[in-house]
Structures are given as C-alpha cells and as structure tokens.
Amino acid sequence: MKKRIQSFFNSQLDSWSLAKNNYSALKAVKTKKFKIDGIDVYACHNPARISSSSASVDKDSVERRKCFLCKENLPPDQQYLTMGNLFFLLVNPFPLSPIHFTIVSKNHKKQTITDSMDKFIRFAADLEGMAVFYNGPDCGASAPDHLHFQAISKDMAPLLKQQRMILKRFGTTIYGNNNLQLQFVDSPVNWFYFIRFNDTHKGEKAFYILYNHLSSTAKHTKEPMLNIICIMENNYWDILLFPRKKHRPPQYYFKDERHYLFSPASAEMAGLCIFPLDKDFEKINKFDLRNMLNIVCTEKERLDEINNGLREELYGLDA
Ligand SMILES: [Zn+2]
Numbered sequence: 001m002k003k004r005i006q007s008f009f010n011s012q013l014d015s016w017s018l019a020k021n022n023y024s025a026l027k028a029v030k031t032k033k034f035k036i037d038g039i040d041v042y043a044c045h046n047p048a049r050i051s052s053s054s055a056s057v058d059k060d061s062v063e064r065r066k067c068f069l070c071k072e073n074l075p076p077d078q079q080y081l082t083m084g085n086l087f088f089l090l091v092n093p094f095p096l097s098p099i100h101f102t103i104v105s106k107n108h109k110k111q112t113i114t115d116s117m118d119k120f121i122r123f124a125a126d127l128e129g130m131a132v133f134y135n136g137p138d139c140g141a142s143a144p145d146h147l148h149f150q151a152i153s154k155d156m157a158p159l160l161k162q163q164r165m166i167l168k169r170f171g172t173t174i175y176g177n178n179n180l181q182l183q184f185v186d187s188p189v190n191w192f193y194f195i196r197f198n199d200t201h202k203g204e205k206a207f208y209i210l211y212n213h214l215s216s217t218a219k220h221t222k223e224p225m226l227n228i229i230c231i232m233e234n235n236y237w238d239i240l241l242f243p244r245k246k247h248r249p250p251q252y253y254f255k256d257e258r259h260y261l262f263s264p265a266s267a268e269m270a271g272l273c274i275f276p277l278d279k280d281f282e283k284i285n286k287f288d289l290r291n292m293l294n295i296v297c298t299e300k301e302r303l304d305e306i307n308n309g310l311r312e313e314l315y316g317l318d319a
Contacts, residue, residue, distance in 0.1 A: 001099075001127065005089065008081045009099060012091040016077040019093045022048050026095050033158075034286040037188040039166060040158035041271045041289060045281035048094045049274045053263045055142035057247075062145050069104045069146040080104075083126065087119065096267050096274065097152035101127070105147035111137040112147070112223055113211070117204050120149060124232040127151045131160055133266035134228040138247045140265020150266075154231055157270035159189075163238075167194060174307055175206070175314035182206055182314065184307055190269055190293045191300060195239040203237055209313055213306045214243055214298075225298075227266040242269040243298040251292055260288070264296050 013020050025048060032043040056062075066073050071080065071088070080088040083103060092100040103123050113120070113134055124132045131154040137144035154160045171183040171194060180202045183194040193210055197203030214224035225244035230237060251260040260280045267274065273289060275281040 001130070005081065005101075005127070008079070008089065009091055009101075012079055015079075016091070016093070018075075018077070019091055022093055023095055023098065026098065030281065032281070032284065034289060036286055036290050038169075039187060039189050039271070040162060041189055041273060041286070041293075042158055043273045043275055043281060043284045043289060045276075045278060046096070046274050047276050047278075049096070050261075050276035052094060052142045053261055053274060053276050055263075057137070057142065057144050062143075067108055067143060067146050069102070069143050069148055070108050071106070083123065084119070087123075092150065095152075096272065097156040099130070099151075099153055101130075101151040103132070103149040103151065107147075108145070109147050111135075111141045111144045113226075113228065114223060116147065117207055118200075120228070120230055121200050121204060121232075121237060123149060123151070124230040124237060128232050130154060130231070131157060131270070132230050134226075134230075135265045136223060136226050136244070138222070139225050139227050139244050140247075140263060140268075152267065157229075157267060157272045159240075159270040160229070160231070174311050177318075180206055182210070182310070184303065186300065189271065189290060190242060190297050191303070192269070193239075193241040193243070195241070196236060198236050200237070203239070205317075206314065207239060207241075210241065210310060213310050213313075227269050229266050229270060240270070242266070243303065244296055245298045246296040249292040249295050251288070260284070260292065262292055264293060268293065 013023060030045045034041045080090055083089050086106055087103050090102045090104060092102045120134060130151045132149055132151045134149050135141040166187055167185060170187045171185045173183050175182040179197055179199045181196045185192050185194050195203060195206055227242040229240040248263050251258055252262060261277050275284060
C-alpha cells in the first residue's frame with residue numbers, strides 16, 4: 001500500500017477512539033467456517049455492523065436522514081485523504097477487515113457504476129492488493145444516495161483466497177485473448193462473472209458490454225442489480241461481478257424463527273458473511289447460508305441467454 005495511505009490509516013487509529021476501539025474489537029469476532037462442495041464460506045459474528053446490515057435504504061428513509069458521507073456531516077474526529085480530484089478516502093469506523101476504507105465522491109450524487117468504472121479501476125491500482133468493491137444501490141449500499149466504493153484486505157474473503165481453484169473447477173471461458181479474459185463461474189455457493197485484463201481500456205470496454213447485456217434484460221428501470229469486486233496485482237486487474245435479483249433473502253423479512261438479519265453485499269458474495277446478531281450466528285448452518293446466497297443471485301437460465309449474446313459481441317470485436 002502507498003505510504004501516504006498507510007500513514008493516513010495509522011493516524012486515524014491514533015486520533016479517533018471509535019475507530020481504534022472497533023478495529024481492536026475485530027480481533028474478537030467469532031467465525032464459523034463452512035465448506036460447501038469444497039468452497040470455504042465464513043459466517044462472522046460482527047455486532048458493530050448492525051447499522052449497515054439493517055439500514056433502511058428506501059427513498060423516504062434516505063431523504064429523512066443526514067447523509068453520513070457528505071463532508072460537512074463527518075464526525076469531528078474523522079479525517080479524509082484526497083483521491084484525485086473527485087473522491088476522498090475515509091477510514092471505515094465499522095470494519096470488516098483489519099484495514100477498511102470507504103472511497104467517497106466529493107459531490108453528493110447517487111450510487112451508480114455508470115461513468116465511474118474508470119475511477120473504480122484506478123482505485124484498485126491505488127490500493128494495490130486490496131479488494132475494492134462496489135455495492136449497487138439495491139444490493140447492500142447503505143448510502144444509495146451518495147456515490148462510494150469500499151476496500152478491505154483481500155485475505156479476509158475466502159472466495160478470493162480460493163479463486164484459482166474455483167475458476168478452474170467452475171469457470172467457463174466466454175472470451176479470452178492475451179490481455180483480456182471473461183469467464184462465467186457457476187459455483188455451488190453463487191455465480192458470477194470474472195474478467196481479467198492488463199489493458200484498462202479493454203477491461204473497461206468488456207465491463208460495459210457485460211453491463212449492457214445485463215441491463216437489456218433487467219426488469220429494473222435503474223442499473224442492473226449487482227456487486228462488483230476489483231483487485232489489481234502485478235499489473236493485472238481481476239473483476240468479479242455478481243448479478244443479483246434480490247436485495248435481501250426472504251429470511252430477512254420473516255417474523256418467525258426462520259428470520260435472519262442477513263443482508264448480502266460484496267463481502268458476503270465473496271464468502272465473508274456478516275451476522276450482527278448473536279442468535280443468528282449461533283443458528284446459522286451451511287444449508288441456510290447456501291440457500292440465502294443462492295436466492296439473491298440472478299437466475300442462471302437468464303444468464304445462459306446473456307452469455308450467448310455476450311460471446312457473439314466480444315468475438316465480433318476481433319473480426
Ligand atoms: Zn452525501
């Protein structure tokens with residue numbers, strides 16, 4: 001990590017007691033490790049994440065509250081570091097990993113990946129080796145009204161640790177050449193697109209082609225529901241894109257013993273599943289976990305159709 005970013009993180013932990021306490025509490029987070037067909041998935045009991053997991057993100061609730069990502073509303077102890085002309089970096093005071101940043105637009109404007117993919121790719125390079133992620137406005141972003149990304153230590157997410165094995169066992173190549181690969185990965189836990197590139201122009205283009213295919217069949221009038229993770233290492237970028245059909249699993253809304261306060265976003269899609277409530281953590285088993293991670297993903301039948309169109313369009317570019 002760049003020196004100025006590491007020293008910013010250290011100085012915030014020195015001067016901000018809320019952050020300091022929450023980062024040290026992270027060491028005591030209990031974890032259950034499950035194996036689903038050979039794939040690791042972690043359930044973590046992290047009470048500090050309650051406001052994120054249970055955030056009301058409907059239009060009225062969002063309009064009623066003060067935006068917590070606007071600079072003028074930051075707590076007095078929270079500092080920021082400029083990232084280019086348009087964004088700044090914050091230390092996330094409710095961490096998922098030993099280092100956790102939020103990368104925030106300087107302007108209050110809605111959460112959308114449209115027109116921001118180039119910045120997202122650049123932040124992954126600025127935070128080389130970290131998992132930088134984007135949660136769509138209906139897929140786990142707790143501030144759907146203010147454009148932001150987050151970054152966590154990639155080793156915290158089991159899917160990223162097992163990525164090579166998972167791609168080998170469950171990946172199907174849709175397109176591949178020397179500087180761009182696109183795969184569909186049909187894992188038993190969830191399914192996603194994987195894009196690897198070393199030419200950012202080509203990578204961005206492939207992303208928007210995929211994005212347009214997902215948009216064209218989306219019932220949604222806004223952007224297609226998705227979570228995206230981007231990691232840059234050794235001059236290669238990896239993008240994992242999870243197409244979603246539900247914001248939260250039905251279990252979130254049940255009023256009986258089947259209820260779980262579980263709200264999947266990028267971290268959960270990568271196998272780092274946060275349960276803020278003790279009773280849920282005690283109860284969770286691999287069957288419920290797999291069910292809740294499966295049910296929020298876009299139906300595979302729909303993606304099969306998309307994949308055919310995608311293949312044609314990508315190979316058409318070479319012709
Ligand atoms: Zn704002």
